[in-house]
Amino acid sequence: MNFAKQFLEYTVLTCLHVLSKLYCSVITFILSWLSPTWLSWNKYSENMLRTIEKKILQIVRTPHRGCFVDIGPVVGPADKIWTLSLNTESQKTPLVLLHGLGAGIALWCLNLDAFAATRPVYAIDLLGFGRSSRPTFSTDSIEAEQQMVRSLEEWRKEMKLKEIIFLGHSMGGFLAASYSLSYPENVKHLILADPWGFPERPKEYKDVPFLIKTVSYIMKPFNPLAGIRLAGPLGPWFINRVRPDISKKYSIELNDPNLIPQYIYQCNSQYPSGESAFRSMMSDFGWAKNPIVRRIDQLRAEIPITLLYGSRSWIDHSAGEIIKEKRIHNYFKLQVITGAGHHVYADKPESFNQIVLDACEYTDSLQNRNNLAIMPSESDQPESDSNY
CATH class of the missing domain: 1.20.5 (Single alpha-helices involved in coiled-coils or other helix-helix interfaces)
Incomplete structure (x- = not known):
């Protein structure tokens, strides 16, 4: 039977x-x-995206500045990364935020003030997403991943940041980990928020409902967010119907409930550049072709890892135990936020912010410890004529 x-x-x-x-x-x-040249079906507008982003970021009280950072011909002939900077005068290790699939810098609006209170913060639209350039990535999974990683390294060099703390959500967590493997000397802490692409894809789908399998096969030829573009001018309405919870996450701070779906639509109604790179890297939607657990033991031992999940997230969390086993002698902290889903930074922002701040403080303590270790002893210190 x-x-x-x-x-x-x-x-x-x-x-x-x-x-x-x-x-x-x-x-x-x-x-x-039905291309925009024949029928104005696609309602993307660069001016509209800029305006909506600005409206969302009005709730951020910390002074901030946005600019395009020219990273040169990484994938396209002249790639640029849209960057939001806060508290850049601080001397502490900068915190760099990498968003997930289909997102952008404005979705960090509930977190930026808390983070920027203690250190420099940089939030970027990943190459191929948001307001950043939209080059054509390789269809090879490893090359597409490395193109993304190289774009992050060129951005870091252009920003003249020596060392950074990475906070990556979902796909951003995958890329932050991949970057840390390639450029470990630049990373002081790896904070992974409900990261995608870490565990191996299950060999069998015994526990996956038949309906999910069917939908997965039907959607396989498409880019993951093709439905948003197919919806055309109905895109924001479509997003609200499919994911009404996303607007609710921001409802306390944002008076206009339409801002978030409009922002997501404007981010994803463009040419699906980064989205295509994601499709090249994925093995079905939930897993990566080259998962991080295969490589995590190669990560430099000195890099601390903080891994946090939402208790109600759909992401496969099995990688947590594997990472713990592979880095048994290195710093690894697992945090689960009760009641939060995949968008843990917006579901429970206060709890999320505190976990990130604690991780950053741990990094600061390591830095202070290292500074003390290299300070000259009292007898070796030069004499001073200053009186205090």
């Missing part, structure tokens, strides 16, 4: 996979006729 059921599922999914490719071709052909 079980064999017959499995055979039926396999047959149906195989057929759906073939049909989904055909369906994708048909949709692509139709959309070529």
Whole structure:
């Protein structure tokens, strides 16, 4: 009986996979006729994105500055990364924020004041997302990942930041970890917020509902956020219908409930550059082709890791135990925020902010300890004529 059921599922999914490719071709052909040059279906506006972002960031009380950082020909001929800077006068180790798939710097609005109270903070639109450049990434998973990582390194060099604390959410956590493996000398702490792409993809889908499998196969030929672009001018409404919880996360601080869905729409109604890179890196939506757990033991031992999850997140959390085992003699702290989902930074911002601040303070304590260790002894210190 079980064999017959499995055979039926396999047959149906195989057929759906073939049909989904055909369906994708048909949709692509139709959309070529419904291009913005023939019918104003896509309502992306650079001015609108800038205006909405500015409205959202009005709730941030800390003085801040936005600018495009020219990183040169990393992927495209002249790539630029949109960057928000706060409290840059502070001498403490800077905190760099990397958002997840389909997001942008404005979605950190509930966290920026808390972080910037103690140190420099930089939030960026990853290359291919938000207001940053939209180059065409490689379709090879490893090369696409390395292109993203190289863009982060060129950005760091342009910003003249010697050492940084990385805070990466979801896909941003994956890229922060990958960067730390490639450029460990620049990373003082790796803070991973509900990171994507860490565990191995399960060999069997015993616990995955049949409906989810079916949807996964149907969506496989598409970029993950294609539905937003297909919705055209109905995009913000579509986002609100599919994910009404996202607006609610910000409702206490933002008076206009439409700002967040409009922002997400404007970020993702453009050419899906970074989104295509994500699709190249993923093995089905929930896993990466080159998961971090295969490489985490290569991370420099001196880099502390703080891993935090939302207790209600859909992300596969199995990598936590694996990382703990592989880094048993190195600093690793796991935090679970009760009641939070995947967007843990917005679900429970106060708890999230405190965990991040504690991680940053730990980094500061290490720095102070190292400074004390290299200070000359009292007898070696030069005499001073100053009186205090």
